[in-house]
Amino acid sequence: MSEMTAAHAQGAATAQIRESYMAQTRRKRLYGTMMLVVFVALMASGFMTAEARNAGGFWGGLHQIGDFPAALLSEAGEKLSELPANLVTYFPALVETINIAAVSTLIGGVGGILLSMLATRGLALWPRMIPVWRRLMDVMRAVPEIVIALVLIFVLGGGPVPAMIAIAFHTVGALGKLFSEVNENASLKPVEGLASVGANWSQRMILGVMPSVAPNYLSYALLRFEINIRASAILGFVGAGGIGYELKNAMAWGIGRYDEAAAIFLLLFVTIVAFDQLGSHLRDRLTHGRKEELLA
Amino acid sequence: MTMAADIRTADLKAGAERLFRTKRLTAIALPLLVLAYLAYAAVAFDVPGLLGRANLENGARLISDTYSYKTHVERDNRSGVVSYAIEGERKGEYPEGMTPQWVSVAGGVTTVHLPMGHEVRYYADHVEYDVPDYGTIRATPGNGGVNASFPPGDLPDYISASKNRVMVTTEAGRVTITRNRTEVFRYSWGWELFFFTLDSPYHGLAPGVLLGRALNGEAGAIWHDFWYNPMWHHADVAWALFETVLMAFLGTFGAALVALPLAFLAARNFTPLMLVRQLFRRIFDLCRGVDALIWTIVLARAFGPGPMTGALAILLTDTGSFGKMFSEALENVDEKQIEGIRSTGARPVQRYRFGVIPQVTPVLLSQVLYFFESNTRSATVIGAITGGGIGLLLTQAMITQKDWEEVTYYILLVVLMVFAMDAFSSWLRRRLIKGDAGGH
Numbered sequence: 001m002s003e004m005t006a007a008h009a010q011g012a013a014t015a016q017i018r019e020s021y022m023a024q025t026r027r028k029r030l031y032g033t034m035m036l037v038v039f040v041a042l043m044a045s046g047f048m049t050a051e052a053r054n055a056g057g058f059w060g061g062l063h064q065i066g067d068f069p070a071a072l073l074s075e076a077g078e079k080l081s082e083l084p085a086n087l088v089t090y091f092p093a094l095v096e097t098i099n100i101a102a103v104s105t106l107i108g109g110v111g112g113i114l115l116s117m118l119a120t121r122g123l124a125l126w127p128r129m130i131p132v133w134r135r136l137m138d139v140m141r142a143v144p145e146i147v148i149a150l151v152l153i154f155v156l157g158g159g160p161v162p163a164m165i166a167i168a169f170h171t172v173g174a175l176g177k178l179f180s181e182v183n184e185n186a187s188l189k190p191v192e193g194l195a196s197v198g199a200n201w202s203q204r205m206i207l208g209v210m211p212s213v214a215p216n217y218l219s220y221a222l223l224r225f226e227i228n229i230r231a232s233a234i235l236g237f238v239g240a241g242g243i244g245y246e247l248k249n250a251m252a253w254g255i256g257r258y259d260e261a262a263a264i265f266l267l268l269f270v271t272i273v274a275f276d277q278l279g280s281h282l283r284d285r286l287t288h289g290r291k292e293e294l295l296a
Numbered sequence: 297m298t299m300a301a302d303i304r305t306a307d308l309k310a311g312a313e314r315l316f317r318t319k320r321l322t323a324i325a326l327p328l329l330v331l332a333y334l335a336y337a338a339v340a341f342d343v344p345g346l347l348g349r350a351n352l353e354n355g356a357r358l359i360s361d362t363y364s365y366k367t368h369v370e371r372d373n374r375s376g377v378v379s380y381a382i383e384g385e386r387k388g389e390y391p392e393g394m395t396p397q398w399v400s401v402a403g404g405v406t407t408v409h410l411p412m413g414h415e416v417r418y419y420a421d422h423v424e425y426d427v428p429d430y431g432t433i434r435a436t437p438g439n440g441g442v443n444a445s446f447p448p449g450d451l452p453d454y455i456s457a458s459k460n461r462v463m464v465t466t467e468a469g470r471v472t473i474t475r476n477r478t479e480v481f482r483y484s485w486g487w488e489l490f491f492f493t494l495d496s497p498y499h500g501l502a503p504g505v506l507l508g509r510a511l512n513g514e515a516g517a518i519w520h521d522f523w524y525n526p527m528w529h530h531a532d533v534a535w536a537l538f539e540t541v542l543m544a545f546l547g548t549f550g551a552a553l554v555a556l557p558l559a560f561l562a563a564r565n566f567t568p569l570m571l572v573r574q575l576f577r578r579i580f581d582l583c584r585g586v587d588a589l590i591w592t593i594v595l596a597r598a599f600g601p602g603p604m605t606g607a608l609a610i611l612l613t614d615t616g617s618f619g620k621m622f623s624e625a626l627e628n629v630d631e632k633q634i635e636g637i638r639s640t641g642a643r644p645v646q647r648y649r650f651g652v653i654p655q656v657t658p659v660l661l662s663q664v665l666y667f668f669e670s671n672t673r674s675a676t677v678i679g680a681i682t683g684g685g686i687g688l689l690l691t692q693a694m695i696t697q698k699d700w701e702e703v704t705y706y707i708l709l710v711v712l713m714v715f716a717m718d719a720f721s722s723w724l725r726r727r728l729i730k731g732d733a734g735g736h
Contacts, residue, residue: 039549046546050607053539053684055600058608068597096340103337106330142714146677146687147707150694155355160341234589234677238691244589251593265590273585 076262086263090246094267096160097242100235101228104164108171109221115172116179117205122188125201137180140173149235163240167228175224182216183209219283226272226279233268243268361700365488366469367396369408369480371418373437378406378418382488387526390494398482408480414468416480423478425464425471435462435473442473487701489527496521528702533689537713539603540685543678544671544717546603547610552664555580555615559622560648566626576619583616588674592682601683609678610671617667625659626652658729665721672717676710686710 051058076083117123119133145166152162190208199207236244243264250261368384371377380396382388395401398409406418415426422436431447433455441460456463462473470481492499498506498521510518523531560566562576591609599605634651642650679687686706693702 043546043549046542050539050542050546050602050604054602054604056598056602058599058604061599064598065595068594099337099340103334103341106334138715138718139711142673142711142718143707144673144676144710144714146680147690147710150691151358151703154694154697155351155358156346157349157351159346161343161346164341230587230589233587234681237589237681247589247593265586268587268590269585272587273581276581276585 072258072262072265075256075258079259082259083263083266086260087267090243090260090264090267093236093241093243093246093264094271097232097236097244098229098271100160100164100167100232100240100242101225104167104171104232105221105225105228107164107168108224109175109217111168111172112175112179113217115176116183117209119176120180120183123183123186123191123205123209134180137173137176140169141177142173143170145170145231145235146238149240150238153239158239158241158245160241163232163235163242166235166240167231170231171224171228175220178220179213179217182213182220186212215286219286222279222283222286226275229272229275358700360483362704363701364483364485365701366481366483367488369396369399369406369416369482371406371423371478373475373477376420382494385527387493388489394494396482408482410468410480410482412468414466416471418478423471423473427464427466433462433464435478437473437475437478439475441475444473487705489525491525492521493525493527496525498522528705533686533706533709536684536686536689537709540675540679540687541672541713541717543603543606543610543675543685544668546607547675548614548664548668548671550607550611551614551618551667552660554611555618555622556660558615559619559626562619562623563626565629565631577623580616580619580623583612584620585616586612588613588678589681592678596682603679603684605682606675606678606684609682610674614667614671618664621663622656622660625656625663629655661728662725665725669714669717669721673714686713 047058115133115137118125119130119137121127121130124130124133145163148166148169149162152165156162186209190212191204194204194208232240232242233244233247236242236246237248239245239248247261247264247268250257250264253260365383368381370379370381370384372379378401380390380394380399390396400407400409404420408416408418410416413426413428417424417426422434425433425435427433430452433444433446435442435444437443442457442462444457444462446455446457451457454465460474462471464471469483472479489499498509498518501509506518558576558579562573562580564573567573567576588609591612592605595605595608595612599608629652633655634647637647637651675685676687676690679685680691681687686709690703690706690710693699693706
């Protein structure tokens, strides 16, 4: 008798669980549908707004999308013999673009290391200043490069240096944040050991923290370098030297000189892909190579 | 036995010393290499030449313009009419009969009070400028140019006088006298006419008074005068900000929608066919490798300038990035869940929906939201190239080279916008991913 009531009660409990599970599922499905509807509505209205604000519409322009690349390619094809000469002409500009990216990554990396150490709990020189440095990194990250570049072009005149400073400024903020995340996972024991023998702050950081975090730093810096190559090409387009500037000029020449634009496109594309592949290979070595060494 | 141990110790010691030597060498060589590279870059970038060309005056003007503005008091020396205009712009002109507080008109004499005791007086036929600790400069513009007399002694540096033009630039302001007109610049703090222009009835009212009027049913009119302020164009700026966010939104989420199905075709565990997989991977590489800059230029030819072009450029670049990242995430899914779903007799679509999507959603979503935030910044740059959004306003304001207070305003807005997007995307990430983790 008592067994039967127990089974009955259990059945009721199961039914209740089932009921509440179904209710939860229904609620979740409702939320999911609602979010989907909101998202679709946002996308559709956003598309229509952008469509209305654009000079040429999406549907009107869709069939022309191949026109410019076709013109570019056919002209480049006609003047194929001049391609090597064009590549040689624009190679120095490409080197300048890469130099801008490399110098700004170096300077930004050093600044990022310094700021990240100042902004990590346990490592900071002045613990009370941590929020200040964090905010500073946020602001440096938030200011788009183009803003600084344009202001500096006004003061310093056109050329690679404004772009370099602008990208370095942004890089300090971006790398600083990533580096401080790495620092949080670094062991504090070497730092304490060095502190116990009377090392000052910079010695503690360079000898105690740097060796353990250097591979991660390097990996992030390489990734940033790839991003900075793209950024320096774009900044060239607004007047800061390098291959972007040449591209702008070549585009302004218009039909008849598209072979030069095609050569620049080619250079830029090959560079980006090459550094992308090289960077991902090196990063792979940095993060996984060490593990294999340890296991071996 | 001891011999062998000794040999091993000696070997180890030699090895350790070699390691130390290499390390010591790299410790010196690496910074030297970096320094050498920086030195090369300094030469390649022509830094000395740049320092020579740098226009520090531009910089000083830029900085002073960001926190101050000037009001022009101009007297036409032929007709004798005095006009007042902020920044000398038509839109900033004082209406007829209205003068700034620091100007007094009495008996045909217009007196301009400048800070620090400086005073300029316009008489009917001549101008007097009292400079404390120096004396009174008196100038009579006439047919033969400007006839000026100065206190005895050498002319100070801040006065430049010629037959046709007298210019006095002090900390208090600037006075220029030529045959045709006399002009005083008076500098003031702040951003001029930020809320209301001079022709609005609400100009110069205290916030309390404004609030009172707003409560009395004038809120609409007050808002209208502020929102359509002809100097600062608040409505247009707000729209430009929205357009920038729109570009980032359409580009990022559009790319995610395109990349998701394609990522299945590029993932090893979902597409066993090597050819298809390689084809889609190469497509992703191509999209990523052709930079947003090139996409923008190519697309602007087809779609013309505007936010749609920018959105599509972001969409194409990010389809490449998302495709790569999504397919990597898909390759890392746990097969056990899919197997479990399969054991219930689910069809492939159902297996994807209930076995794969719940696993990868948090990863994908957080990546998409990170990109959304960073694309808000990219959209500013792309807007400057393709002509849309706040990037366009920014470059336009910079090209005029005088509205630096507007440039400062836009920069502030861009930074605030990026902050807001950052906060929003991390809030959404926390909400959605936590909700997902709890649900499954």
